[in-house]
Amino acid sequence: MKVVYTPAHLLHDPHSEIHTSGTHSPFEHIGRAETIKETLAADGSFSFTAPTEWGTEPIAAVHDPGLLRFLGTAWAEYQLYMPATREVVPDVFFRNPLRNKMSELGEPESINGRLGWWCFETTTPLTEGTYTAARGAVDTALTTTQIVLDGDRWAYGLCRPPGHHAATSLYGGYCFFNNAAIAAHHVASTTGTKVTVLDVDYHHGNGTQEIFYDRDDVQYVSLHGDPARAYPFTIGYADETGTGRGLGSNLNLPLPERTDDDGFVAALERACAAIAAFGPSTLVVSLGLDTFITDPICDLAVTTAGFERCGALVAQLGLPTVVLQEGGYDVDHLGENVRRWLVGLRGSAG
Numbered sequence: 171m172k173v174v175y176t177p178a179h180l181l182h183d184p185h186s187e188i189h190t191s192g193t194h195s196p197f198e199h200i201g202r203a204e205t206i207k208e209t210l211a212a213d214g215s216f217s218f219t220a221p222t223e224w225g226t227e228p229i230a231a232v233h234d235p236g237l238l239r240f241l242g243t244a245w246a247e248y249q250l251y252m253p254a255t256r257e258v259v260p261d262v263f264f265r266n267p268l269r270n271k272m273s274e275l276g277e278p279e280s281i282n283g284r285l286g287w288w289c290f291e292t293t294t295p296l297t298e299g300t301y302t303a304a305r306g307a308v309d310t311a312l313t314t315t316q317i318v319l320d321g322d323r324w325a326y327g328l329c330r331p332p333g334h335h336a337a338t339s340l341y342g343g344y345c346f347f348n349n350a351a352i353a354a355h356h357v358a359s360t361t362g363t364k365v366t367v368l369d370v371d372y373h374h375g376n377g378t379q380e381i382f383y384d385r386d387d388v389q390y391v392s393l394h395g396d397p398a399r400a401y402p403f404t405i406g407y408a409d410e411t412g413t414g415r416g417l418g419s420n421l422n423l424p425l426p427e428r429t430d431d432d433g434f435v436a437a438l439e440r441a442c443a444a445i446a447a448f449g450p451s452t453l454v455v456s457l458g459l460d461t462f463i464t465d466p467i468c469d470l471a472v473t474t475a476g477f478e479r480c481g482a483l484v485a486q487l488g489l490p491t492v493v494l495q496e497g498g499y500d501v502d503h504l505g506e507n508v509r510r511w512l513v514g515l516r517g518s519a520g
């Protein structure tokens with residue numbers, strides 16, 4: 171199986187995040203991708219390749235071009251406002267009720283106002299190299315996708331930063347550009363065929379859902395901690411099924427606390443039945459391993475053996491499959507959990 175990796179992710183190196191009312195060392199850090207890379211390299215049966223450059227067009231096809239422009243310049247602009255700030259985080263968020271009964275507001279002028287316009291929460295600092303790293307993650311996703319479009323049965327993109335919380339016009343949740351959505355749109359728009367994004371990260375992929383919510387050519391199916399208790403709290407409920415032409419193309423399967431291997435696999439079987447009924451040409455998997463039993467910020471109980479079962483179940487769909495890295499924060503086990511999921515997917519096919 172081919173693995174796409176770029177060291178560009180090392181340029182996104184936050185030293186802190188604002189989480190649960192305090193400043194902490196970040197859960198999303200460079201060690202995550204490095205341990206995955208090292209574990210897959212040590213296995214010996216994965217072949218590594220570097221991404222090619224895709225430019226900004228595929229990003230602007232999914233995201234608001236204003237978000238793209240903002241992320242390209244925001245860190246440097248903030249240095250004019252607050253010099254020598256290593257990590258840039260908004261402290262004022264734009265919310266519609268602020269301007270009740272008033273005219274609609276366009277993008278504010280000041281960098282501080284613009285931060286709160288394009289970002290929706292506080293755990294996602296911009297650093298000097300964030301934009302370059304985020305572009306590298308998109309290039310990784312698209313190169314992985316092209317490998318599958320060119321005939322490989324499956325391929326894995328070691329995307330970092332992750333992507334599934336990034337919406338059309340918002341970044342947050344450790345995500346800047348939605349790698350999986352950009353990949354899925356690339357397949358749908360270049361082949362004219364249907365695509366499914368299967369999201370198995372602990373957290374609901376609010377960005378991916380929002381991007382495709384009114385489309386009937388891209389299905390979004392997600393297993394995740396119930397947003398009644400889990401981030402992102404405001405989206406990911408079972409009654410969100412799509413709108414307009416997209417009605418019926420969105421399936422959320424919220425899961426209870428401590429869901430174990432059997433419970434997770436049972437939900438994944440439901441997901442796979444819905445995918446088979448939709449009939450996509452290609453599957454894009456948002457692979458988060460934060461459903462793991464000892465993940466520090468999540469509350470499910472999937473084991474390493476469970477991840478291999480999940481990969482094997484997805485393989486039974488018989489679809490060309492693009493696997494893209496999302497979350498997973500138990501760094502001691504993350505590499506092995508990814509490896510076993512991929513081993514489950516490819517079976518004995520190599």
Ligand SMILES: [Zn+2]
Nearest residue numbers: 371372373497
């Ligand atoms: Zn997650």
